[in-house]
Amino acid sequence: MIRVQENDFDIGAELARLTEGRSDLGAIVTFTGTVRQGAGDDKIDEMTLEHYPGMTEGELERVEAEARSRWPLAASLIVHRFGRLEPGDNIVLVITASAHRKAAFEAAEFLMDYLKTNAPFWKREVSGDKARWVEARASDDANAKRWDARGKAAE
């Protein structure tokens, strides 16, 4: 399941909804990405996340389907926010659930690596009267690529 929204999300409520009535789950991993304030020249006051409505949902569904083809996930959720955010605010939530922890851990990491290089979002940071578009990191590409060499991982 994927969702793109401007509003904040409640991690506990999302987790409860995803796992309600499920007794087959032995391992649940939740990852939350938040807005980092930074320090010095990198200190920010606020951030705006722009996205490509339609393609964003399509890409998130695609990466979720890819994860589910690689690991035996019993449930999964991706929630990604857009719009104006402040330091400390939630940006993204990934939940993966499986019978055993290895699949859940790996799938969560895979989902984050893949969505960072594929989902059409762009961060614009504001610091005082200056604004700048965040540049993509080479390390993000490297993180996503390392999964390409690996076939199906944990069972």
Next chain:
Amino acid sequence: MSVKLLYFAWVREQTGIREETIELPQEVATISDLMTWLKERGPEFAAAFAESHVIRAAVDQTHVNHDARVAGATEIAFFPPVTGG
């Protein structure tokens, strides 16, 4: 053939527009051709596509390379490398 073009992030800021519909010229076969053609449309477009090698494209909401063909597309988007998550 008419096609909808969309621009995001700093590509949108530099072109000054979010989306438009254009008639694809005959000589435009690929994404790369389209960026070359767009550059000729004025100073804003020349600036936006000056470093066209860093710009990413999507055809009908799917990521494509610069050598992808544009025939049959209904929607083409141009944007910087993504920075979500």
